Amino acid sequence: MASIAATIEPFGPRPRPFFTPTRIIIYGIIIVAALYYMLPLYVMITTSLKGLPEIRVGNIFAPPLEVTFEPWVKAWTSACTGLTCNGLAPGFWNSVKITLPSTIVSVFVAAVSGYALVNWRFKGSEFFFTCLLLGSFIPYQVMLYPMVMITAQLKIFGTLWAVILVHTVFGMPILTLLFRNYFASLPQELFKAARVDGAGFWRIFFQIMAPMSLPIFAVAIILQVTGIWNDFLFGVVFAGTQNYPMTVQLNNIVNSAQGVREYNVNMAATILTAAVPLIVYFVSGKWFVRGIAAGAVKG
């Protein structure tokens, strides 16, 4: 045989060279995209670890010469958020007090509504569903003023209860849709079997449907936790000055008019505020993807 290389009998997997034009383009795009998103984060972290003098003279991309955690401590405990100077800590706890009950109540109510819409067709359920669809498309600024009036009537305006109520109400349409579509994808015969077995509305929900729906609960919880944590508008409008959530206090720190701009403290405060949604995504990213996929394909 003249040339062995040219006459190799093909067998097994076809050899694939690593550097094909397609691969180079794909990896190139991925790397550029990653840099684009990582660079601001890098700048924030390095700046937050520098002292003010170093920031003034240095290049913003340079790593810190002298690492200091002073800005972080200040952001958490003593930065001025308007009239008081107690840092972000009170805002953090306010956000926790808003996010936890809002998430629990809205997810629970939405799950039960979605389940009722799919499995217990009641008179007017189609109409109710149409309202929900519409509700999830209406920008909520439209309903801001009416909500202010309602909470004022209920005598909860300017308290945590008002924010919790507003988040629950505005979370309902999209969450109910999410649950409705998920429950509709579960086999109807399961529900029928449970009915024949004598189970009622709540028992079927808690013992049959909910245990099968953990992925979609994860999605809903993640959506609500991050959405409510990141909310600014409802916090400003409904919470009252004592109860401002973390986002509002962050804004007050960053946009405070007096004194020098403490970029390092601002950066630290921003990262602290963003930490909760970030952690939620990191911890539950897999669940999130699985839940989305489960909703899209089937139970």
Place this chain on the structure above:
Amino acid sequence: MQSSVSIKDLSLNFGAVQVLKGLDLEVGQGEFIVLLGPSGCGKSTLLNCIAGLLEVSGGQIFIGGKNVTWSEPKDRGIGMVFQSYALYPQMSVERNLSFGLRVAGMPRDEIERRVARAAEILQIQPLLQRKPANLSGGQRQRVAIGRALVRDVDVFLFDEPLSNLDAKLRSDLRVEIKRLHQRLKNTMIYVTHDQIEALTLADRIAIMRGGEIQQLADPHTIYNKPVNLYVAGFIGSPSMNFLQGTLNGATQPMFVAEDGTQVPVSTYAFEAAPQGSSKAVLGVRPEHIVLGDVARTMPFSTEVEIEIVEPMGSDTLAWTRIAGQPVTFRADSDVLLHVGQKVLVGFDPARGSIFDAQSTNRL
């Protein structure tokens, strides 16, 4: 016979669509009834109405002599088995079986006794601690049957329980369901679109079409005396041969095919003696056409040419033409047939069916 399930003038609409149209059905105590019909004819809908999973639009349902038209499913004394098994995925087999009993608040030892009995009958004791995901299709369907079994009900409802299984398993489980029925002697209402299941299992078959029962009779009658063209064509595989022609009523009634071929039908048992002359269809099952010398003894025989031969193993199916119209017949697999061969075939119209071409009803 005392009736176990009795359905009176039942109708059901989905919006403007009328799915069940004034349907009547009497099911005797311990009877095995099969509802047979093509997909979409309303079989599942009827079963769901009996189970109480769908609210009826009109009519009444009695189970065990009690009017259950407004009762909850659990109060109707029924157990139901679904095509997709519908096992609760997060519960073990044992908890799947006991769920309904736990809901009813039955004492622990009674639950254990019933689960053990069902597991013994269905031979699923080794599977009790498994989750449904770790069972094969056949095992899942046994568990689903078990869930109906533990409820100790009078009436079992099956909605195409074997349709998701492969052919071998299907015939195994079919025999098991028959054995179960012989042992328990419950009333069973079984929905299927598979005529083999219907013919093998049923005491009586209800042939459904478009939300109405076309014929309700034992398998032998359904097969041999179909009430109309639809039933005749639906039951039997390969299906019945139909010859178009005219029926001339006289002292010696004669069926004249479209090409003029005459078939004497005086042996046929008419519902009413035919009068005058009218368009008709003569139906003959492929297995009732005989081949060779015996054909000569039949009231009708003719020489035909074989067009296609399909060996089926147990027998051979041959395609040919009688009176210019396509006809299939079954021959013993030992009779070697080949294309182009001229053979003598014949049949006795007494074993066939004659339908009015206009009304499609049996004459």
